[in-house]
Amino acid sequence: MKALPSFISDELYIISAFNDKQEVQISEFIDNIEQHIEVTEVERWFQISADEGEVGVAQIEHISGISEEEYDIREMFTEIMPIYQRQAMLLTLWGSFESEMEKMYIYASAQESLPKKNKKDKISKLKHMINCFSKMGMPAEPTREYVSAVNTLDDEVRLIRNAWAHDGGKDPMDKIPDGIEGIVKKYSQIEISKEYIKNVVLLMHVISRELNNSVRSATIAAYKQKQTHA
Structure with a gap:
């Protein structure tokens, strides 16, 4: 008699184990969020008064290009x-x-x-x-x-x-x-x-x-x- 296949899914176990590892990575990322935030200097026009302004440098925080100017x-x-x-x-x-x-x-x-x-x-x-x-x-x-x-x-x-x-x-x-x-x-x-x-x-x-x-x-x-x- 040939060995019977098992349908207790190994794939489910593997996916579950991988999900557990993803959860660890998510937790580590959240706990260390500040380490993932980069700062880029960009030129901006700053309005000093109604009639005056000047070009200055602003520091913009971002994660992989998603900046604080667009989102929290x-x-x-x-x-x-x-x-x-x-x-x-x-x-x-x-x-x-x-x-x-x-x-x-x-x-x-x-x-x-x-x-x-x-x-x-x-x-x-x-x-x-x-x-x-x-x-x-x-x-x-x-x-x-x-x-x-x-x-x-x-x-x-x-x-x-x-x-x-x-x-x-x-x-x-x-x-x-x-x-x-x-x-x-x-x-x-x-x-x-x-x-x-x-x-x-x-x-x-x-x-x-x-x-x-x-x-x-x-x-x-x-x-x-x-x-x-x-």
């Missing part, structure tokens, strides 16, 4: 830009997870691709894949943890992911409920905390682990049955 660079790089960094983390995790799920379904079902959704069905790709597994009896006895993870990912995490993927981090239809731990709306955008990212990874692993175990069990059972009738 300390706020921009310590509060706003980390928001964009973490939304990128979430989008990467979601894409990896959906790809993992699809590969697992193709293997378990021996199909070439995931079945198309009925146009009348207003369900997400994630829920569609979960339903496809369910029709094959996988997992045979889903745990409460599994069901909860599916619901949280589909009803909450997916909406936050979509807000960043399609609406620049905004929630124009007000679909995302208030009071989600690790999520706040800041600068009219959804801010994702590093704790929230870690929790998303855990939820994905719950689903991946239970489906992986179910797929492996079904494959082993089918192999034993084949050997019995050989």
Whole structure:
């Protein structure tokens, strides 16, 4: 019997580890923000009085060309830009997870691709894949943890992911409920905390682990049955 593939995604572990390192870099950058600020001297016209002025030298602070004349660079790089960094983390995790799920379904079902959704069905790709597994009896006895993870990912995490993927981090239809731990709306955008990212990874692993175990069990059972009738 060939070694069975594992669908407990190594990619998710690697992305999670990389995200942790990015968080360290973000924290170090914020703590040492003054070291990243450069000063450039530029000529400016200074108005001395209503009738007089002179050319002088002004010192302009900037980070990689983004100057204090245009933005509050300390706020921009310590509060706003980390928001964009973490939304990128979430989008990467979601894409990896959906790809993992699809590969697992193709293997378990021996199909070439995931079945198309009925146009009348207003369900997400994630829920569609979960339903496809369910029709094959996988997992045979889903745990409460599994069901909860599916619901949280589909009803909450997916909406936050979509807000960043399609609406620049905004929630124009007000679909995302208030009071989600690790999520706040800041600068009219959804801010994702590093704790929230870690929790998303855990939820994905719950689903991946239970489906992986179910797929492996079904494959082993089918192999034993084949050997019995050989």
